[in-house]
Structure formats: C-alpha cells, structure tokens
Amino acid sequence: MTIADRALTEELAGRKDMIVCRGVKKWFGDFQALRGVDITVKDREVMVVLGPSGSGKSTLIRCINRLEAHQEGSIVVDGVELTNDLRNIEKIRSEVGMVFQQFNLFPHLTVLDNVTLAPIWVRKKPKAEAVAKAMELLERVGIPEQAAKFPGQLSGGQQQRVAIARSLAMEPRVMLFDEPTSALDPEMIKEVLDVMKELARSGMTMIVVTHEMGFAREVADRLVFMESGEIVEVGTPEHFFANPKEERTKLFLSQIL
C-alpha cells in the first residue's frame, strides 16, 4: 500500500458510508453479470469504475438505484436497504441521481420542463421555486439560454448537461454516471467532463462509469477495476496508473492508455 493509499484510507474511514454493496449477485437468464460484488462508497467520495465492456460495471450502478434488481446480496444506500418494497425504492431513487449514456431527456418537454418536472411532482415543490432552482442549475451547467428549447434542438453535449441539471434538481445525495460521454462527439466531451469535475469539487458523492482516463486520474478518489462481474482491484489513481498489482488490470490499462 502506498503512502497516498494509506492517507486516503484513513481519511475515508472517518466518513460515513453512503453506499454499501455486500456480495451482490445478478443474473440475466443464464448469464451471471455480477459475481458477488463488495464495495463501500463513502460520503463525498468520487469513485470511477473501469473495465472492459460486459464486465458488469453498468449493471452494478443500475442495481444501485434499482433499474435492475439484484438477486443475491445486499445494497444499502444512505442507510436504506434496497428490497422489493416500493417505498424504499422510490425513496432511494429520489436520493440518487442518474445520468445515462443516451441522455434520455424527455423529447416532448422543453429543457426547463425537463428539469422542473420531478421537483414539482416528486418533491412537491412550488412551481416558482422549482423554476428558480432549475434556472440556477442551467446556469451552473452553462446553458441558461436554452431553457425554452426542446431537447431535439440541442447538441449532444448540451443535452447531456441538461440531463445532469435534471438529476441535480432533485438535490440527490449521490450521482451515478453511466458512460456519460460515450455517445458524444469528441469536441463535446470536454464540456460535459468540465461540469462533472465542478460537481466533484463541490463535494457530491459520485460513481462514474467511464473510459475517460484523464478524468479518472484528475478527479477520482478511488478507481475500481471490474472484469467478468467481479471487482479485480481498488485503489487511488496514483496506485492504478503507476503500479497496478493485478495482471488483468495491467493488461486492460495497457490496451486503453
């Protein structure tokens, strides 16, 4: 364990647990996507999940807000365990924001309506307050002037920033990012990553599935490398990029870097 690792471990140990996964297993038919995943994400931690496609990293974060149901093990988010109880699921979903690879904005609503819909109807906020908050968030992601447009009229990068603002409008405790830049043209990736970096600096707890190594190196507190539904290695960026322990990690990094 390097000095940086030790320092981080000590620092994180003092914080409370935000997400705790214990022995999470998940099958799609005969195919086992998760083979017993144990991971703890601390409050205000930024965790980047790496791995080849099909390694189960998307499945893992989709299990955390129950877009997929895990079959064995336990997932506890901010003290609430994910079970089949609808109430727990709704509670966790309103605490956990998610940003998708394909943005998944609502095409029939304006940008502003996309952002205010959930605060008004789920959080029961007064409309004026929700609109003010939405404008503030659109300002934060740098596109307040697009509020009256429809998603179809925006570029990919702008759409993804709207999607981030839409999640933030629910004032979540945790944000999940599922390959947020993979569907973007190269020139738009930076604008989205900048927003995510700013978010990380503001102290948001984040789990990010991405192939953007620059982002991982700069922002992540810890990196997780997954393969075949298992966690292979966990560590700080320094540890990962300088001297990874596992052969599989080395192989993957050599292919991607």
Next chain:
Amino acid sequence: MSDTSLSNMSRQPETPLPSPARWVRDNLFSSISNTLQTIFFSLIIFGLLRWVLGQVFSEESDWESVATNIRLLMTYNYPADQFVRIWVAAGTVFFAIGSSFAAWNINPAITIRRLVVGFVGFGVFLLLCAVIAPSVAPSSIRNGMYIVGAVLAVGGLVVRRLVPGAHLRFVPFSRLLTGAAAIIVALIWILPFGRHSFSDGELTIERGVSVASSTKVPWTVLFVVLLVAFFGGRVLAARFAPVMRRALIAWWVIGPAFVLFLVLRDPAFDWGRVWSVDVPIAAAFALGGGALLYVLARPGRDDLARVVGAVLVAFAIFNWIAAFAGWYPMLQKVRISFLLVGLVTLLVPTFAGERSARIRLATSWIGLIVVVHWLLTAINTESTLVISAPPFLGGLVLTVTIAYYVMLASFPLGVLLSLARTSKMPIFRVLSTSFIEVVRGVPLITVLFFFSIMLPLFLPRGMGISDLAAVFIGYTLFSAAYMAENLRGGLQSVRRGQYEASDALGLSTVQRTVFIVLPQALRVAIPNLVGQAIATFKETSLIAIVGGFDILRIANSTIPNQPDFLGQKRPALLFIALVYFVFTYSMSKSAQNLEKKLQAGQAR
C-alpha cells in the same frame, strides 16, 4: 408548459416552380411510355367525371328533393318554431372554433403561388365540367361554370404574372379566413338557389331568388361570430393564451354537452325540486369532497388517501349492487358522485402538494361536481320541446353529436385499456386483452343491437335508458377497443430509456404514465387515431339500424317515401356523400397539420 409557439415552422419559402408548359412537358410527356400513360389515365378520369356529371344532371335526378329537405337532412324533426336553438348551438361551436384558432395560433399560411395554382386548377376544372356536362344540364349552370372557370383561371394567371416572387410571399391565415367567410356569405346572398319549403304537406318552390332570409341571416351571423371570435381571440391570446387554452379545452370537453342538453333539449326544470333536492346534494358533495381532498392531499398522507379512496370506491360499487338487489333506494347521481369522489381520492397522491396545489385540487373537484350534477339533472328532466316524431335529435346534428361524443368518451377508456394491456399485472392484462379481442371479433351492428335491446333488460327496476344512450354506450365501448389497439402501437414506440429516466428521477408509475409515456405515445398514434375518428364518423350511419334517424337514413328512406319525391334516392345520396367527404377530408387535413406541428416541436 410545452406550448411554445411553432406557428412559423410552415413558413419556409417554396422553391420556385418551372413554367407551366415546362412542368407539363417534364412530368406528363417526358417519354413515349409516359405520354401513353398520361393519355390513357386522362381518358379514364374524363370518363369518370363525365359519369358523375351525368348523375348530377340526369333527367331522373330531381334536386328539388334535396333542396326542399335540407332542414330535414340537417336536423330531422326539430320543431321549426324552436329553430333558433339550433342557431345558438351552431353559434357557440363557431365561436369556439374561431377562438381556438386564435388561442393555439393556428396559422397555416400558404404562399400566393399555391393559392394561385389552386384557383387556376379549380377554374380549369370548372371549364372542363362545362364542356363535358351532358346536354340536359341547364344552360344557366353551364354558362355559369364557363364564366366562373374562365375568371378564376385567367385571373389566377394574371395575378401570378403581376406579383413578383409569388412563391416567397405568404397570404396570412387571417386574410384567408376572412376571404373564405366573405365569399361564402356573398354566395348565400347572391346565388339564385330558390326558396324551397315543405310545410303542412304543401310543397312550395320559388325559383330565381336567393335563399330565404331565415337561412341567409343566421349563416351570415355565424360567419361574423367566427371572425369576431378569431380576431378578438388573437388580441386576447397575445396576453392570456395559456388561460384561454385551458378554458377552451374545458369547453370542447363539456361545452357540447351543455349545448345538447340545455340549449337543444331545453329541459323543463322543476325549480322547487332543483333547490330543495338537487342543489343541496351537489353542494354537499362539492364542499365535503373538496374538504376531504384538501386534507388528504397534504404531502405524507399518501397512504391514508389510498385507503380512503379504496373504501369510497368499494362503497360506490356496493351501492350499485344494492340497487340491483333492491336493498335501499338512492338517487343515481348520489351513486355516481360517491364513485367520483372515490376515484379522485385514489389519484390524490399523484397530484398532492403544497397549499396552492391543494386549493387547485379542491376547486377542480368543485368544478367537476357542479358540471356533472348540472348535466345529470338536465338529462333527467323532461324536455319542453314538442316534437312530432320522438327522437329530438336527427340528421347531420345526430351524426356529428354521436361521432363527437363517441370519440371523446372512448378516448380515456381506450387509454386505460391500452395501459392495462401493456401493464405488468397479469389480471389487468388478461381482462383488457379479452375485452379488446371479444369486441374486435364482433361486428359493430351486433354490439349496437345488443346494447339497444339487451341492455335495458339488465338494468335494475325503475332505471330506464333511452335508445340513443344505449347505442352511445355500446358504440363507445366498441370504439374504445379499437382505440386501445391504436394506442398500444404508440406505447410500444416509447423507448426504454424514457422509462428508466423517469424511474431514476423517482416518478411514480402514474406520474410516469401521465407526464412521460402517454404524451409521447399519443404523438406516434395520431395518424391511426385520426383514421379511427374518420371511421367512427362514417360508421355512425349504423345507428339507423337500431332506430336513429341519421343523415344517411333520411336520404335513403325518408326522402324517397315523400309523396312528391317517390323513389328519388340518387340526388340525396350524392349530396350526403359530399357532406361526409367535407367532414372527413377536413379531419384528415387538420390532423396532418397537427402532426407537422408536433414533429417540428420535438425534432430529434
């Protein structure tokens, strides 16, 4: 919310056209085979047109039968001394159409070129008709067609020459509407249609004059109302568009019912009973229900609301069971009100919120109760109309009313059925699927017979239902099954990511369905839904079989049985074919416009 004005989207200038001669050469005579095809199909078209004209101007066709019976075709037996009610009803509809155009900024501007092409085309068509019309055609009509056709064709070509850049300049919709209204009104006053009337068995025909002022004046007023509503509405819409839209949507849903039951049917209210029974019941439900909703809609009382709602719905169902078994009497409107309050309470968790949201919920409830109770009271009161033969509705008015309400009522039912069919809960899926498949496997006539003959037998003692209402219920259920299938296509087109995004935001299933899934599904389903609306409109003619006097039955059997026009079917059938076409064509045209508008709104 999402109604940013998109009126300018159809305003892209058109590409300039080549000259007419060039166009004809390029498109009709570009090669030998093309030339042969052009000639062959032109001959077929000429033949068809000649045949239609032969029908119109045949010696066997007595157009007096249509002219005399216009009122019968339109309103059937509606008493002549009460006819002002028809005009008032039509006036409210014209007013609503005009204001709706204004409120939604419907603005299908077309270029001067397209207008000119239309005029020239129509002029050439008239000239052609004049040339090939059979020799029995009256010379006055033939000469009229020559003159009007020539004026239109030549005038159009002159305008095209004189106006530079006709493909770039738009005629505003306001001017089109005014122009069309002015032309129609002028024609009513000028055309020597003659005066035809049929009263007390006496047929009177006065030729060579324009129609009677009892027709001219109301129509003129109607078009003035349309224009006033449009231009006045535009002034208002500049500032109050959202409020206007909400009011108009409410009008389009409940307004026609008020026109039908209050204006046309004119119930003879017993005011003593109204004040002593009807008003107190309505007030009790309005205030009691409003207070209940206000209390339950406080955030955090979701579970309580669900329990109370379920109890109320169960109680309402029990009331009907009791009615069938005859355990205790209860006014039908009280039973209906209990069901309503239960259903709305079940929806409370979806629309709960802070104080203003709860007040809005309570006032909406009070509005709903007022409307429902007023209508129920009106429906249950005898009509004051003295009608020679019973159905007070008939002719085109019946066709339009039934079609409109079947579409309106089958829509929510169809939505529920399609949602149930795509639901995860097996019981809903099975119920909905079997209902849809059974109804779709049965001809409409069977459904109509069943409801007009069998339904009254199943009703509890002391509860009656008019033939028309029974037919309406059967037709609505039938139409809802088809609507559900059309909507299912739309529901399946909503991408999975939309569901995931809604779930990730914590929307409940109802909220996800109402705010995200249905709006997108409806857009996709519009073409099919319009197709179904057109079919519904045309199939209203089947209510003739169960005793209704719709426009087709009048043309096909009432008119040919009149002593003056024995056996005269052809003109009336041609006439109502034209009427059907005008309605269905405008429906499909406006749906195309709507589709374009919605697509421009969410271009991907």
